[in-house]
Amino acid sequence: MARQLRVVATPTIVFLAPDTGPVLQLTGYRDARAVRHALEYVHGRHYRSQAFTEYLATREMPAVYEFRDHPQFAVATYFKGYRKPLAILFEDRHCTACARFQERTLHHPDVIAEMKRFLFVRLDADSDRPVVDPAGNMTTPAQWAKTLGLTYRPALVLFDEGREIFRIDGQLYHFHFKEALRYVSGGHHRRYPNISAYNAARREELLQQGIDIDYTE
Known part of the structure; x- marks a missing residue:
């Protein structure tokens, strides 16, 4: 079923409607507000008239987050022709999870x-x-996030050789987050069919080396 529903990572929640099948898929952990929005979207059958991103844009969300710097953040706005590993992190001032994610x-x-x-x-x-963007399209961060269909903040989109390889559109704790980065920067996406296969092999590799795996925050 996971393959049929195109689930590539866990945890994933798939919402199904009796008349249309899958109407919303959430990958990664979500905070309470985000889960409530998803439940209201599906329960109210808003999927019949608008995408989840459009629905979220109509919700009242107060500003709760002040942007924080990070020593690894680079300042760049032109990504056409960039062939090396590229990570685009989307945050906004309404993000209730961004401060904890940073810390x-x-x-x-x-x-x-x-x-x-x-x-x-x-x-x-x-x-x-x-x-x-990497395809050479003139856009804005707001439009780019909308075009990508991102439904959560923070959201991270990982590129290599100018194309999207993997995205994190939900909360991941540090182990899975750093392994997602390694999956792309190490070129492991060329060896494994998906990140689930990579994670299984990586987990076995670490355990054989006697390394404890910490899945906690």
């Missing part, structure tokens, strides 16, 4: 080590300033 995940030593292998750029998902 617990982005500043974890193992994550920082993997971030160094990317051009790692943080964008304000509400911004209208011009950027050029």
Whole structure:
């Protein structure tokens, strides 16, 4: 069933409607507000008239987050022709999970080590300033996030050789987050059919080396 529903990572929640089948898929952990929005979207059958991203844009969400700097953040707005590993992080001022994500995940030593292998750029998902995406399209962070169909903040999209390889559109704790980075920067996406296959092999590799795997935050 996971293959049929195109589930590539866990945890994943798939919402099914009796008349249309899958109407919403959420990958990764979500905070209470995000889960409530998803439940209201499906229960109210808003999927019949609008995408989840459009529905979220109509919700009242107060500003709760002040953008924070990070030593690995680069300033860049032109990505056409960039062939090396590229990480685009989308945050906004309404993000209830961004502060904790910065403190617990982005500043974890193992994550920082993997971030160094990317051009790692943080964008304000509400911004209208011009950027050029890897395909050469002139856009804005707000429009780019909408075009990508991102439904959560923070959201991370990982590119290699100019194409999207993997995205994190939900909460991941530090181990899975840094392994997602390694999956792309190490070129493991060329060897494994998906990140689930990579994670299984990587888990076995670490355990054989006697390394404890910490799945906690």
